[in-house]
Structures are given as structure tokens and as C-alpha cells.
Amino acid sequence: MIAALRRAGAGVLWYLREVSGEADYDRYLARHAREHPDAPPITRREFEKRRMDRAQEHPQSRCC
Amino acid sequence: MSTETPEAPDSPPSSPTPDRGSRFTVRSALVWGAVAVVGAVAWGVIALSRGESISAIWLVVAALGSYAIAYRFYARFIAKKVLEVDDTRATPAERLDNGTDFQPMDRRVLFGHHFAAIAGAGPLVGPVLAAQMGYLPGTIWIIVGVIFAGAVQDMVVLFFSMRRDGRSLGQMARDEIGPVGGVAALIGVFTIMIILLAVLALVVVNALAKSPWGTFSIAMTIPIAIFMGFYLRMIRPGRVMETSLIGVALLLLAIVAGGWVQESSWAPAFTLSPQALVIALVIYGFAASVLPVWMLLAPRDYLSTFMKVGTIVLLALGVILSAPMMKTPALTEFASSGKGPVFAGALFPFVFITIACGALSGFHALIASGTTPKLIQKESQVRMVGYGAMLTESFVAVMALIAASVLDPGLYFAMNAPAGVLGPTVETASAAVANFGFTITPEALTAAAAAVQESTLVARTGGAPTLAVGMSEIFAGVFGGAALKAFWYHFAIMFEALFILTTVDAGTRVGRYMLQDTLGNVHKPFRDVNWKPGLWITSAVVVGAWGYFLWAGVNDPLGGINQLFPLFGIANQLLAAIALTVCTTLLIKTGRARYAWVTAVPLAWDVAVTLTASWQKVFSSDPTLGFFAQRARYSAALERGEVLAPAKDIDQMGTVVVNSTVDGVLSIVFALLVIIVVVNAMFVWYRALTSDEPLGSSEAPAVESRIVAPAGLIATPAEKRAMAAAGSRE
Numbered sequence: 001m002i003a004a005l006r007r008a009g010a011g012v013l014w015y016l017r018e019v020s021g022e023a024d025y026d027r028y029l030a031r032h033a034r035e036h037p038d039a040p041p042i043t044r045r046e047f048e049k050r051r052m053d054r055a056q057e058h059p060q061s062r063c064c
Numbered sequence: 065m066s067t068e069t070p071e072a073p074d075s076p077p078s079s080p081t082p083d084r085g086s087r088f089t090v091r092s093a094l095v096w097g098a099v100a101v102v103g104a105v106a107w108g109v110i111a112l113s114r115g116e117s118i119s120a121i122w123l124v125v126a127a128l129g130s131y132a133i134a135y136r137f138y139a140r141f142i143a144k145k146v147l148e149v150d151d152t153r154a155t156p157a158e159r160l161d162n163g164t165d166f167q168p169m170d171r172r173v174l175f176g177h178h179f180a181a182i183a184g185a186g187p188l189v190g191p192v193l194a195a196q197m198g199y200l201p202g203t204i205w206i207i208v209g210v211i212f213a214g215a216v217q218d219m220v221v222l223f224f225s226m227r228r229d230g231r232s233l234g235q236m237a238r239d240e241i242g243p244v245g246g247v248a249a250l251i252g253v254f255t256i257m258i259i260l261l262a263v264l265a266l267v268v269v270n271a272l273a274k275s276p277w278g279t280f281s282i283a284m285t286i287p288i289a290i291f292m293g294f295y296l297r298m299i300r301p302g303r304v305m306e307t308s309l310i311g312v313a314l315l316l317l318a319i320v321a322g323g324w325v326q327e328s329s330w331a332p333a334f335t336l337s338p339q340a341l342v343i344a345l346v347i348y349g350f351a352a353s354v355l356p357v358w359m360l361l362a363p364r365d366y367l368s369t370f371m372k373v374g375t376i377v378l379l380a381l382g383v384i385l386s387a388p389m390m391k392t393p394a395l396t397e398f399a400s401s402g403k404g405p406v407f408a409g410a411l412f413p414f415v416f417i418t419i420a421c422g423a424l425s426g427f428h429a430l431i432a433s434g435t436t437p438k439l440i441q442k443e444s445q446v447r448m449v450g451y452g453a454m455l456t457e458s459f460v461a462v463m464a465l466i467a468a469s470v471l472d473p474g475l476y477f478a479m480n481a482p483a484g485v486l487g488p489t490v491e492t493a494s495a496a497v498a499n500f501g502f503t504i505t506p507e508a509l510t511a512a513a514a515a516v517q518e519s520t521l522v523a524r525t526g527g528a529p530t531l532a533v534g535m536s537e538i539f540a541g542v543f544g545g546a547a548l549k550a551f552w553y554h555f556a557i558m559f560e561a562l563f564i565l566t567t568v569d570a571g572t573r574v575g576r577y578m579l580q581d582t583l584g585n586v587h588k589p590f591r592d593v594n595w596k597p598g599l600w601i602t603s604a605v606v607v608g609a610w611g612y613f614l615w616a617g618v619n620d621p622l623g624g625i626n627q628l629f630p631l632f633g634i635a636n637q638l639l640a641a642i643a644l645t646v647c648t649t650l651l652i653k654t655g656r657a658r659y660a661w662v663t664a665v666p667l668a669w670d671v672a673v674t675l676t677a678s679w680q681k682v683f684s685s686d687p688t689l690g691f692f693a694q695r696a697r698y699s700a701a702l703e704r705g706e707v708l709a710p711a712k713d714i715d716q717m718g719t720v721v722v723n724s725t726v727d728g729v730l731s732i733v734f735a736l737l738v739i740i741v742v743v744n745a746m747f748v749w750y751r752a753l754t755s756d757e758p759l760g761s762s763e764a765p766a767v768e769s770r771i772v773a774p775a776g777l778i779a780t781p782a783e784k785r786a787m788a789a790a791g792s793r794e
Binding site for chain 1 (some may be wrong): 163164165170172173176177181182183184185186187189257260264296297301302303304305308356357358361362365366420421425427428430431434435563566567570571573574577593594636
């Protein structure tokens with residue numbers, strides 16, 4: 001019962017982190033480590049800044 | 065990996081992924097039989113109860129049962145037989161994965177993103193207005209429309225865009241139909257965006273006018289969003305959840321504080337006339353368009369998405385737990401007479417125009433051909449993301465219809481008829497409602513306004529206040545009782561205004577980029593979205609365009625919603641016609657002509673609806689319905705120096721003449737755009753069907769997929785085995 005609740009909670013947290021884009025940096029780190037193991041990754045601050053710059057250039061429309 | 069078996073490349077599409085559920089077992093026959101029976105019983109109750117009110121639960125059950133059957137059978141048929149989705153083929157997200165625009169995203173996360181992008185205020189507003197004809201026509205259209213038209217459109221557009229590396233609807237129209245179709249689609253997209261923004265902003269203005277509580281709460285969302293923006297940028301980069309939690313807490317505080325402001329000496333400062341609100345919105349829209357996205361748009365988007373999903377879940381729980389009775393009649397006389405005060409015109413075609421989002425919304429085609437196709441992991445997931453998200457939006461529309469229908473119909477008409485018809489006081493409003501054939505006493509009107517702590521509910525058009533009263537009724541029945549009614553009302557107003565303003569922000573920006581791109585053909589620097597003069601000029605043009613219609617709507621003596629909402633509906637359905645035409649053309653050109661009816665039938669219906677509505681709006685001799693008949697009536701009176709009610713003076717007479725001319729011309733333009741696109745496409749269909757060799761394909765080349773992932777929400781046992789074999793985890 002407790003284990004099931006804990007699993008459900010972890011699932012909800014995973015979903016919210018994914019949907020909100022909070023997990024994007026983790027994914028970037030994993031990818032970076034795989035593809036460019038020698039170069040240091042950019043900081044979270046820099047990563048988020050670039051993400052916003054991209055959003056600036058590709059606004060997503062919201063429907064009605 | 066399961067997809068790397070030697071025979072995979074030339075084996076038939078369905079063989080490597082196990083064909084889920086193709087064997088119809090006894091168990092699944094029983095389950096689906098039961099779903100069908102329960103749904104049919106609910107439909108039976110809705111259809112057969114005449115004169116007695118029924119519980120809203122029946123509508124919920126009928127909707128969910130129909131969606132389940134449609135998703136299981138029709139959507140599956142479209143995916144497998146019509147589109148022939150092929151999971152051995154890599155999606156653009158896999159082939160072009162660059163970690164940003166293109167990357168495979170978990171299907172459930174993508175579903176969330178797609179749903180948040182398609183669902184906004186539309187499915188909440190349209191059904192509320194359509195309730196003037198009773199709940200039955202709206203309910204049937206929302207459910208049948210989504211199953212056979214809306215969800216089909218979203219899924220098929222998503223599929224074809226995915227096969228073309230995420231091309232936009234406009235690009236596909238140009239590629240498949242020709243340059244004329246492409247230009248018509250572009251004009252269509254731009255004009256619908258302007259009308260959409262104006263109508264949505266009008267809904268906000270009508271909800272906030274003369275309400276210091278609502279105005280204060282909404283005004284506070286701007287500093288809250290800016291605070292969140294700085295917090296995310298400077299203090300805790302990327303901590304979206306934490307920031308959103310703080311934001312939501314501040315937002316709830318702002319709603320509560322609105323109640324205090326209303327009682328305080330600040331109240332007059334936040335009691336704004338509709339005209340003042342229009343000016344505030346226009347300035348806000350311009351600022352939001354030129355400011356960097358991290359400062360205002362992005363944090364506001366987080367806030368509104370969390371609020372949106374939270375409130376929708378709350379509303380679903382409220383409806384199910386409180387099981388309210390439907391007070392609106394199933395069918396009112398306005399369905400056939402076409403003389404309804406909320407919007408003019410008979411059931412056909414105007415219910416199908418008024419309810420766009422939730423049943424069939426062309427605007428979704430822009431989302432389904434934008435970001436989503438670049439993120440989808442497996443081809444088979446178009447069913448869950450495209451069809452599934454639209455079914456969810458349809459369910460939101462059903463709940464909005466329920467919230468409007470649990471209100472006393474007398475109150476409904478007192479809130480939704482134009483101010484000019486209802487007159488200035490509760491007494492005149494009560495008399496006007498009696499004229500429509502419903503009753504509400506002046507005392508009851510005053511009491512209803514007092515219950516939600518508003519100065520008046522008379523002529524609070526636009527749908528949002530009605531929905532808010534309905535929701536406060538439902539919520540108060542479950543959480544908190546009558547004491548919290550005013551809080552729930554302002555909570556509902558806040559949540560609608562919040563995501564309408566998010567749409568206004570994003571829409572203004574998207575419109576601005578479209579304009580910059582087009583002007584870039586004439587003068588190159590415009591292309592650069594960060595070029596300051598271009599940014600200011602195009603922002604001003606877009607804001608000015610929707611601001612004009614908003615201003616006209618607010619000052620229209622005939623009621624802005626009454627005049628503009630049909631135009632918005634026609635524009636949205638026009639876009640659906642373009643999207644369905646592109647889909648049908650692609651089905652024919654890609655050798656799927658025998659299944660072209662899947663999109664051709666909804667297209668035929670949509671064209672019939674759009675053109676009939678346009679025809680009536682242009683040529684009807686009834687001045688409440690036809691824009692030019694209205695223009696003729698008022699300009700003739702103006703020449704004689706007369707003032708016709710509901711106009712109060714010569715100036716207002718002039719306003720009516722100008723507005724009806726502009727609206728009439730727009731109706732003509734919209735209808736012509738539909739005709740151009742569809743006729744142009746028919747030539748393409750003819751060529752494709754009669755040509756001996758197949759026309760050139762615009763599909764991206766097939767590359768073998770290495771990703772193993774489930775197609776639907778829950779992985780089937782076979783999918784789990786395939787994933788385990790491939791070493792991938794959920």
C-alpha cells in the first residue's frame with residue numbers, strides 16, 4: 001500500500017518535472033556526457049538562458 | 065533491439081510491433097459491449113426525457129462512453145487502415161534529434177503539451193453561448209463532432225505533418241494544393257488570429273468591467289508573472305515547479321485579496337469601464353509582445369497551464385460528486401426561430417459555428433502541424449496525442465455546457481442577452497427575460513449578484529461570467545458551501561481571464577512573427593525578429609488590428625459578443641475547412657483515395673455549415689441576422705435622423721453602420737477564402753485521380769526506427785516484452 005502510494009507519488013513528480021521542462025537539463029547532461037564526454041557541459045543558468053532565447057524565436061501559439 | 069531483426073526493412077508495416085488487440089477476445093468483447101450499453105442507455109435518457117430535468121451525470125456518461133468507443137474503434141481504424149502508421153519508420157524526432165526542436169518526447173508528456181496548447185477558453189465559452197438553444201443540440205454536436213470531425217482533423221494533420229518533418233499547415237497547403245491555396249491559407253490564419261484575439265479579449269473585458277475584485281486579481285497576475293520570470297532567470301534557473309508553486313500560491317492570495325480590495329477605499333481605482341479596460345489590454349498586449357519572453361510570457365504560460373489543468377480536474381470532480389440537475393430545457397424555441405438574444409440565427413448552422421473548440425476547431429491544425437509533430441516518438445502515437453487530446457478538450461466543452469445548464473434559464477438569459485436589450489436595471493432585465501419566455505424576478509437577480517459579491521450580473525455577456533456562476537454553484541455544492549461562492553466565482557473568472565490573456569500574449573507574438581516574415585519579402589530586415597523598429601511596427605499593427613475589433617465590440621450597441629462571436633466561429637471553421645481540404649488532398653495523393661471520405665465527409669459538412677452561415681450573415685434580409693440588412697436598416701434611419709433602439713443616439717447609430725459594414729465585408733472575405741481553397745483542391749483531386757502515374761511524394765524518406773515505445777497510454781503486455789527486449793524502460 002505504502003509502496004504503491006510512493007510509486008504513484010514518484011510518477012506524478014516525474015510527470016510534472018517532464019511536462020514543465022524542469023527535467024530538460026538532466027536530459028541535456030546525459031546526452032552531453034554521451035556525445036561529448038571530453039567537453040564540460042554548460043551551466044544550468046546558461047542552459048535555461050538559451051532555452052528562453054529559443055522560445056523567443058519560436059513562439060508557440062495557444063489555441064482558444 | 066526488436067526492430068533490428070533481419071527481415072524488418074521489407075516486412076509489412078505492422079509485423080514488428082505486435083498488432084495489439086487485433087484478436088477480439090471474449091473478454092474484450094464483453095468489456096466493450098458493456099461500455100456500448102452504458103453509453104447507449106445514457107444517450108437514451110438524454111434523448112427520451114422530455115419536460116422533466118435530468119441529472120448532468122447522464123451527459124458525462126454519454127460523453128465518456130462515446131469517446132471510449134470512438135477511440136478504441138474509429139481512431140484505431142484511422143491509424144491502422146487509413147493512415148497505415150508504421151512503427152518501423154523513424155519519426156522526425158528520432159531522425160533529426162537535435163535535443164531542442166526535434167527530440168523524441170514521452171507520449172504522455174507530449175499529450176500534456178499538446179492538450180495545453182489546444183485547449184483554452186474556446187471550449188468553455190462556445191458551449192455556454194450555445195446553451196441558449198437548450199443543452200441537447202450543443203451536447204450532440206460536441207460529442208458527434210469531435211468523434212467524426214475534430215479529433216480526426218487533429219490526428220490526420222499531425223500524421224501528415226509528422227511525415228513531412230513537421231511542416232506547417234500553410235506550407236502543406238502550398239505544397240499540395242498550390243500557391244493560391246497557400247496564400248489563402250496564410251490570409252485565413254492571420255485573420256482568424258486577429259478575430260480570435262479580439263473576441264477572447266472581449267470576453268475578458270466583459271468579465272472584468274465594473275468588477276474591482278476581478279480587475280484587481282487579474283492585474284496582480286502581471287507582477288506575479290514578472291516576479292516568477294526574474295526568479296527563474298536570476299535566482300533559481302530552471303526550477304519551474306518550485307516557481308510555479310510560489311506563483312499559484314500568490315495567485316490564490318490575489319483572488320482572496322480581491323475581496324478585500326472590493327471592500328476597501330481602493331475599490332474605485334479598480335472599477336474600470338469597458339473602454340478603459342480595452343485601453344489597458346491594448347497597452348498590455350503591446351508590452352507583452354515586445355518584452356523578452358522570459359520576463360512575462362513564459363512564466364505566465366506556466367501559471368496558466370497549471371491553473372487550467374487544475375481547474376478542469378476540479379470541475380470534473382465537482383460535476384461528478386455533486387451530480388447537479390440540468391435546469392435549462394433540452395431544446396428552447398430559439399433553436400428553430402433563430403431569434404435568440406445571445407446570438408442570432410437558427411440551430412443549423414449557428415450551433416455548429418458557435419461551438420468550434422470542443423467539437424471541430426481549425427486552429428488546432430496549426431498546433432498539430434507545429435511543435436507536436438517534431439516531438440512524437442512513434443508514428444502510432446498520433447492516435448493518443450492527436451485524437452486523444454482532442455477528445456479531452458471535447459470533455460471540457462461538455463462540462464462547460466453542464467455548468468451553464470445548471471443555472472436557472474432566467475438568470476442565464478439575464479446574463480447573456482445584450483445590454484441594449486436588457487436595459488439598465490434589474491427590473492428592466494426581468495421584464496426583458498419575460499419577453500424571451502423565461503422568468504426571473506428582480507429580487508432573484510439582485511440576490512444572485514450578491515451571492516457572488518458582484519454589483520450586477522445583468523448583461524455580463526461573453527460566457528465567462530455565466531460559466532463562473534455555474535462553476536461556483538457546482539463547487540459550492542461540493543467544497544465549502546454557500547460561504548465560498550464568491551471566492552469560487554472569482555476563482556473561475558481569474559482562471560478564464562488568465563489563460564485568455566496568455567492566448568492574447570502568445571497570439572500577438574505569433575501574429576507579429578507572421579507579419580514580420582511576410583514583410584521580410586519586401587524589406588529584408590523585417591525578417592530578423594529582434595530588429596527593434598520591425599518589432600515595434602509589427603507589434604503595433606497586430607495589437608491595433610485586434611484592438612480595433614475589441615473597441616468596436618465594446619462600443620457596439622447591439623452587443624459585441626452577439627456581433628463578433630459568429631464571425632470568430634466562421635473564421636475558425638474556415639481554418640478547419642482548409643485543414644480538412646489539405647488532409648483530403650493528401651489522402652488522395654498518397655494513394656489512400658478509397659479512404660478519403662474519412663476527412664472528406666467532415667469537410668463537406670464543415671463547408672456546408674460555413675457557407676450557409678456566411679450566406680445568411682451576408683444575404684439574410686433579417687436585420688438581426690444579416691450584416692448588410694442591418695446596415696441598410698440603420699443607415700436608412702440615420703439618413704432620416706432617427707435613432708433606432710438599442711442605439712441611444714446618432715453616434716451609436718453611426719457605430720452600428722460602420723460595424724455591420726466591416727463585419728459583412730469580413731464574412732464575404734472568409735467565404736471567398738473557403739471557396740478558393742476547396743475549388744482549387746478539387747482540381748488537384750481530379751488530376752490525382754485521373755493521372756496514370758502517381759504524383760510526386762512530399763514525404764520525408766523512410767528511415768528505420770530504433771526506438772521501442774508503446775503506442776497508447778498504457779503499455780500492452782506485448783509492448784512491455786518488446787521494450788524489455790530492447791532494453792528501454794518506461
